[in-house]
Amino acid sequence: MSTTVEIRIACVMVGLPARGKTYLAKKIQRYLRWLGIDTEIFNVGCERQKLANRIDHTFFDFHNANGMSQREQAAETTLTAMIDWFDEGKGTVAIYDGTNCTRARRAWIHKELASRGIEVLFIESICQDESIIQSNIQDIISKNPDYHDMDPAVAEADFKQRVKHYEEMYETITEDHLTYLKIIDANQQCIINLVRGYLESRIVYFLMNVKIRPKSIWFSRHGESQFNVEDKIGGDADLSSRGQMYAARLPDLIKEHVGDRPLTVWTSSMKRTIQTASQLPYPKKSWKALDELNTGVCDGMTYAEIEEKYPEDFARRDEDKFNYRYRGGESYRDLVLRVEPIIMELERHDNILLVAHQATLRCIFAYFLDVGHDELPYIKVPLHTLIELIPNAHGCEKHYYRGNIEAVDTFRPKGDRVTKLKDTDTSNAGAIGEIADAKNPILPLSPKLYPKKSTTH
Ligand code: F6P
Numbered sequence: 001m002s003t004t005v006e007i008r009i010a011c012v013m014v015g016l017p018a019r020g021k022t023y024l025a026k027k028i029q030r031y032l033r034w035l036g037i038d039t040e041i042f043n044v045g046c047e048r049q050k051l052a053n054r055i056d057h058t059f060f061d062f063h064n065a066n067g068m069s070q071r072e073q074a075a076e077t078t079l080t081a082m083i084d085w086f087d088e089g090k091g092t093v094a095i096y097d098g099t100n101c102t103r104a105r106r107a108w109i110h111k112e113l114a115s116r117g118i119e120v121l122f123i124e125s126i127c128q129d130e131s132i133i134q135s136n137i138q139d140i141i142s143k144n145p146d147y148h149d150m151d152p153a154v155a156e157a158d159f160k161q162r163v164k165h166y167e168e169m170y171e172t173i174t175e176d177h178l179t180y181l182k183i184i185d186a187n188q189q190c191i192i193n194l195v196r197g198y199l200e201s202r203i204v205y206f207l208m209n210v211k212i213r214p215k216s217i218w219f220s221r222h223g224e225s226q227f228n229v230e231d232k233i234g235g236d237a238d239l240s241s242r243g244q245m246y247a248a249r250l251p252d253l254i255k256e257h258v259g260d261r262p263l264t265v266w267t268s269s270m271k272r273t274i275q276t277a278s279q280l281p282y283p284k285k286s287w288k289a290l291d292e293l294n295t296g297v298c299d300g301m302t303y304a305e306i307e308e309k310y311p312e313d314f315a316r317r318d319e320d321k322f323n324y325r326y327r328g329g330e331s332y333r334d335l336v337l338r339v340e341p342i343i344m345e346l347e348r349h350d351n352i353l354l355v356a357h358q359a360t361l362r363c364i365f366a367y368f369l370d371v372g373h374d375e376l377p378y379i380k381v382p383l384h385t386l387i388e389l390i391p392n393a394h395g396c397e398k399h400y401y402r403g404n405i406e407a408v409d410t411f412r413p414k415g416d417r418v419t420k421l422k423d424t425d426t427s428n429a430g431a432i433g434e435i436a437d438a439k440n441p442i443l444p445l446s447p448k449l450y451p452k453k454s455t456t457h
Contacts, residue, residue, distance in 0.1 A: 014100045225240060263353045264352055
């Protein structure tokens with residue numbers, strides 16, 4: 001008889017207030033959920049607010065016995081909730097978001113978790129860059145319920161006093177026996193200690209690549225291909241004549257919206273993306289990882305042919321499009337793993353234009369827009385459109401810029417049994433993130449529920 005040991009990892013945030021801990025916690029959660037790893041954040045501050053809210057900085061003075069006791073209570077309740085969550089089998093990674101800024105507090109957390117077989121990764125964020133701290137402070141006082149309806153100048157002064165109380169007691173991590181990542185000044189320097197496991201290393205590597213400042217990332221699908229016109233999937237077809245028109249239009253479309261900023265263009269290794277980018281006056285790199293979803297035995301077929309030849313597969317794909325794997329090909333779940341290195345590179349680099357495919361772009365958009373696995377395969381990625389994503393501390397803005405060149409609509413809604421060619425975007429029913437209004441193209445990021453992990457066939 002064999003027993004499986006479930007990996008359980010607790011990421012414990014460490015740092016003074018306004019050092020970007022919650023931002024990092026949310027990034028880790030979004031990244032891991034995108035990969036299919038159930039992850040939850042447990043925030044000590046939220047628990048403390050249930051016990052004491054709208055308090056001033058004196059509450060955080062270490063000589064304030066009442067304040068200290070309520071803070072300890074909040075830390076304990078939050079830790080217990082996290083341990084229960086693990087024990088109920090609800091997930092693999094939990095993030096304990098608090099300041100955890102003394103050796104004693106960390107020793108207690110480590111003892112409680114390690115004694116239950118939970119691996120502990122401390123993540124300390126140190127920031128000396130005043131501009132980052134100031135922008136974090138503005139962000140906190142505008143959102144934190146402690147400062148609700150307060151004059152911003154009064155709130156800021158009070159918050160700075162609160163930080164001072166923490167500074168009096170702050171002990172940076174130097175405990176050699178603990179596993180930790182110390183991030184200094186938004187990744188100017190990183191110190192890693194005793195990181196061993198695969199998932200832990202993945203989290204650390206991810207955080208080392210994360211950049212905090214907002215930036216635009218540019219995307220386009222390839223121009224309409226000959227296969228698109230014939231309603232066929234897969235293949236490595238050339239552009240249609242309208243696709244060639246889009247390739248010729250793209251340099252101006254980019255000039256209009258990106259300006260003179262120098263870009264680097266990433267394409268897939270397929271002809272239709274390389275041809276689409278061919279007239280762009282920027283350095284180019286082609287990535288196999290950006291190739292379209294491999295449709296295996298269905299490559300080169302129309303949806304109608306697949307429905308006729310493989311009716312069971314066709315129905316199974318509609319039931320669970322994210323997990324359905326084409327015979328001899330890939331699933332969207334496979335594709336997420338394939339494009340993961342691209343996400344890492346997009347986090348690291350600025351000024352990228354990515355020219356890729358419908359399914360590949362859906363996977364990448366799902367990461368930035370925090371779209372769950374059920375909805376991911378239905379994200380709308382129209383042809384002949386330049387798309388701008390602007391990830392920021394709270395989510396991601398999305399803008400669509402039309403090339404105004406006709407193309408077929410390759411979007412197939414769930415349950416659509418008969419597939420016919422349609423004109424561009426005349427029927428987008430059921431699409432996720434479709435263009436709501438060309439004049440008002442910003443789609444707000446909405447929190448999505450993540451489905452429970454389902455098994456791959
Ligand atoms: O239809 C164009 C295409 O890029 C195909 O090559 C690919 O199989 C398909 O889109 C992916 O979209 P869906 O997963 O909705 O079938």
